[in-house]
Ligand SMILES: NC(=O)C1=CN([C@@H]2O[C@H](COP(=O)(O)OP(=O)(O)OC[C@H]3O[C@@H](n4cnc5c(N)ncnc54)[C@H](OP(=O)(O)O)[C@@H]3O)[C@@H](O)[C@H]2O)C=CC1
């Protein structure tokens with residue numbers, strides 16, 4: 001029988017705690033006096049105060065060992081969007097999240113904080129200051145997003161004050177910072193291959209990029225404000241830097257910070273999107289023969305050529321969220337953290 005209520009509220013588990021966001025979250029939790037169990041398919045580091053449990057989150061028995069005596073669970077594991085593997089997203093993000101919820105019930109966990117994504121409402125067309133009440137995307141931009149929508153619904157619907165199991169979803173957007181395996185490395189790799197010469201569209205589109213420490217702050221605030229009588233129960237919250245920036249200005253600052261030239265020439269959005277779609281379809285057809293990984297996927301082109309920024313007024317009101325690190329400082333810290341990606345290094 002689960003023993004809710006007698007556990008320490010500072011005992012938590014981070015599923016996906018070896019990943020980029022997960023590891024930053026674990027480090028901050030430890031600083032704040034939490035005892036942390038990490039559950040991940042790989043162990044990437046060691047840290048005092050942290051116990052590692054290696055396993056697949058689809059394995060309920062393995063998960064149960066990591067959730068023993070734990071009152072708060074952060075679920076921030078997902079296959080990388082770039083894998084574009086439909087079956088894997090379905091298995092981990094949907095079936096696996098069902099398993100996480102079931103294991104939380106069995107272990108008597110009181111709170112589940114899911115890392116969702118602001119992209120669950122993005123269909124490839126402009127979103128300006130989007131609030132959480134926007135409908136889920138009817139035509140999500142990729143398989144990853146499709147499964148993030150189902151995952152978020154599953155977690156929010158599982159919230160039950162009667163059962164003493166409270167849930168909340170955090171929707172960050174464009175996370176960046178030290179150790180990010182995606183944004184900066186992909187950008188620099190593209191630049192090194194001479195493919196970062198063009199701005200897609202007129203370059204005026206505004207986007208949210210969110211520094212990882214602000215995303216972590218949002219998660220911890222959510223966990224600490226999530227109570228049976230709080231408005232957070234079963235709700236989703238946008239967490240951003242609250243400083244929308246031109247997509248191409250942000251990319252240029254990172255590129256120039258690391259010694260590369262910023263893109264200068266413009267290409268029409270519809271032309272690039274059309275080519276990206278064609279390449280993606282070709283890659284899909286040829287997949288049984290060869291595996292092609294196009295750099296400019298339709299998803300990336302849509303993200304690079306449209307407005308997509310979100311209001312975090314709800315997080316400010318319900319949990320007192322304010323970004324801790326402003327964008328300018330965040331970019332400096334990020335650039336300094338990648339000496340190995342500097343031009344000529
Ligand atoms: N990065 C971004 O811009 C955004 C990310 N998000 C969400 O934030 C979360 C964290 O993302 P991020 O830190 O960037 O991603 P990472 O890939 O860095 O971290 C995810 C971690 O989960 C692990 N994992 C994957 N599958 C399983 C599994 N079946 N069982 C256990 N562990 C598994 C990964 O291992 P391995 O590396 O071996 O796959 C990795 O260690 C995700 O839920 C993502 O959807 C939301 C919005 C924006």
Ligand SMILES: CC(C)CCC[C@@H](C)[C@H]1CC[C@H]2C3=C(CC[C@]12C)[C@@]1(C)CCC(=O)C[C@@H]1CC3
Pocket residue numbers: 081116117118119173174175182183186187190295296300301303304
């Ligand atoms: C090749 C260039 C046109 C762009 C290089 C940068 C991109 C790799 C990134 C720009 C916006 C990023 C982003 C995500 C991944 C990396 C980018 C496409 C996410 C898809 C990651 C997962 C999410 O939940 C949403 C993110 C939106 C922004």
